[in-house]
Amino acid sequence: MRVNPTFSIRDVPVYGDVILAPMAGYADVPHRALCRSFGSAMNYTEFVAAEELLGKKRTGPAWQLLDFTPEDRPMVFQIFGNDAGLILQAAQRIEELGPDIIDINMGCSTHKVSGRGAGVAMMRNPALVAKTMRLLTDNLSVPVTAKIRSGWEGNENYLEIGRILQDNGCAAIAIHPRTKEQKYGGSADWDAIAALKQTVNIPVIGNGDITSAADIDRMLDQTGCDAVMIGRGAIGNPWLFARRELTSDTQHELVTTILEHATAMNAYYGERGTILFRKYLKQYFRHTAIEPEHLSRLIQAKTGAERDLLLRQLLPEQTSHAFFTLSLP
Numbered sequence: 403m404r405v406n407p408t409f410s411i412r413d414v415p416v417y418g419d420v421i422l423a424p425m426a427g428y429a430d431v432p433h434r435a436l437c438r439s440f441g442s443a444m445n446y447t448e449f450v451a452a453e454e455l456l457g458k459k460r461t462g463p464a465w466q467l468l469d470f471t472p473e474d475r476p477m478v479f480q481i482f483g484n485d486a487g488l489i490l491q492a493a494q495r496i497e498e499l500g501p502d503i504i505d506i507n508m509g510c511s512t513h514k515v516s517g518r519g520a521g522v523a524m525m526r527n528p529a530l531v532a533k534t535m536r537l538l539t540d541n542l543s544v545p546v547t548a549k550i551r552s553g554w555e556g557n558e559n560y561l562e563i564g565r566i567l568q569d570n571g572c573a574a575i576a577i578h579p580r581t582k583e584q585k586y587g588g589s590a591d592w593d594a595i596a597a598l599k600q601t602v603n604i605p606v607i608g609n610g611d612i613t614s615a616a617d618i619d620r621m622l623d624q625t626g627c628d629a630v631m632i633g634r635g636a637i638g639n640p641w642l643f644a645r646r647e648l649t650s651d652t653q654h655e656l657v658t659t660i661l662e663h664a665t666a667m668n669a670y671y672g673e674r675g676t677i678l679f680r681k682y683l684k685q686y687f688r689h690t691a692i693e694p695e696h697l698s699r700l701i702q703a704k705t706g707a708e709r710d711l712l713l714r715q716l717l718p719e720q721t722s723h724a725f726f727t728l729s730l731p
């Protein structure tokens with residue numbers, strides 16, 4: 403029986419210290435279920451625009467992104483916007499679907515989002531951060547959290563924003579310590595995670611540049627954060643959540659896991675899942691010496707059945723010679 407949570411987000415216990423990051427295009431039900439099975443302690447949806455949740459209809463692409471299963475819990479719905487009142491309206495609607503937590507994206511650096519004052523641009527507007535967090539925490543039953551960056555070039559105000567968030571009832575902060583201008587360039591400044599942890603009393607989730615099990619423990623040790631969040635490094639490497647590294651002996655496990663994920667994609671999306679799975683295939687094989695021609699055939703497969711046949715040929719017991727030698731880090 404799991405008695406002691408690793409930490410709690412207000413009254414939501416979290417068991418574990420490694421969490422799959424919210425990622426547009428990579429945070430759907432099948433991928434979250436896979437990462438969960440390896441140990442992701444909490445799951446986020448990708449960000450959804452508040453405005454897209456306000457129409458009369460409660461169906462459509464934006465609502466589809468909020469689909470989840472009981473296994474996802476604690477389930478975090480992430481939304482974004484530039485107007486506190488509209489963000490609240492959207493949050494009140496989606497709260498009815500039963501998430502455990504609602505998170506506000508204050509970190510997206512793309513022009514489409516930050517150019518209209520949402521995402522990381524909220525950090526430039528501390529009054530909007532305060533107003534949004536206060537409105538949400540006063541009017542929602544579930545805990546409200548935020549995901550931030552370190553700020554803008556020349557104004558890395560994450561400590562000020564952290565205090566404002568906490569003072570207005572925010573229940574946890576995830577930080578990706580890069581500036582808006584850095585986008586994904588350079589390296590994440592883990593010292594900023596440590597500084598934020600020293601500044602606030604609510605849980606801090608550190609994020610940025612985790613690619614190995616050793617990185618996970620290094621970030622926890624260096625920053626004192628409550629949990630680490632993994633984005634790009636987890637795509638094609640769910641073993642990270644179990645703090646495991648694949649070795650050349652685990653070709654069977656690699657292939658069966660890919661097959662499992664691929665099957666789940668087609669079960670969830672129908673044949674569209676075949677196309678949607680292509681981006682994962684590249685990532686799963688990124689550290690292997692798979693024959694480029696075989697990988698091309700896999701990626702170009704027109705149906706799930708064709709793809710799975712090609713995948714099964716990579717099982718060590720299906721072939722007398724190794725199709726590829728793993729060269730994982």
Ligand SMILES: Cc1cc2nc3c(=O)[nH]c(=O)nc-3n(C[C@H](O)[C@H](O)[C@H](O)COP(=O)(O)O)c2cc1C
Pocket residue numbers: 423424425426427428447448449480507509510549578609610611612631632633634635
């Ligand atoms: C393809 C992609 C989509 C992303 N979508 C989101 C998103 O919807 N919401 C969000 O808060 N961050 C999003 N991010 C940022 C990640 O959550 C994370 O902060 C960033 O990738 C840094 O972590 P990493 O170095 O582990 O990848 C996205 C990142 C990538 C690469």
